Amino acid sequence: MSYTVKGRELTKFTVVDHNGIVIYNEFVNPGCQIIDYNTEFSGITKSDIDGTTTTLKDVQNFCLEKFSSDTILIGHAVECNLIALSLIHDTIVDTAIVFSYPRELPHKRALRTLAMNRLGRHIQSGTHNSKEGAVACMDIILRHVK
Template identity: 45%
Template structure:
């Protein structure tokens, strides 16, 4: 919902973590966890989960000749619109870490915040984009069956943005749990540093959805190799 200019929304875009009984300073500004927000926005953003609609579900399909329904990793970048979160960019990679889908998506509703700090996408990037969420859903429903394995990090957010119902999923945030248990979750960046000895999300202009999707796939390949044979 919009906030009046004389009463702006003040917030921290970074995080404060609970460690050994105390909260760390915010990662965005190094201020105390009780400090007022370091960033101001015209809008107060909400998920509007009660307004979600347009969901599609993956369906049963004939078994492929090799018996492999496919394993893919996906990652989405989102923006905030007048109707809540919407997908701006979606990437899908195969088990060989080859990109099979990488497209910008035209939001269905007026955009309040492109979330550029994290999405890396601004208004000019999608100005002439014509691909809609429905177009992306059609591609995914054609590519996936309900037995296809989908991998991602905090995958619930991606599936919600895609308005996609799919049951056969692997979430790296669950496979590699936080030592304190739920609701705490280790960042994808941290998992890559620990298990793949690699730094990701180094770009100042936002995340790279292809890099993130590949990281999820590589983490699960690492897991299988080290613990399942």
């Protein structure tokens, strides 16, 4: 997400399957002026968005076509993504909730911390990478379930 004149808006959307294979990975043009690309956390830069024609509506249509009520969405702080997408979904596994500690609420553990603690994997140590984060979420949950 990046900050626009309207607030925090979606500027990249990545979906991987249970094998970590990318099935959707697009930069998203929010349609209004971006005032902060939030690069440290989003990995997004001006050059990533320049010329992008994918819109929020395109991403919403993808989600509505590919996900059913039986689809389990796995991610980290998923509510932020659903709010940005203006979508509701009932079946969610959120690593920020599953691996939270009551003493830390309402604060959530960083995904990079969970990946290190649960997988022994360094992620997002340089530029943020949405595919790396999506795969880490999937791997964390699959390892936990096994």
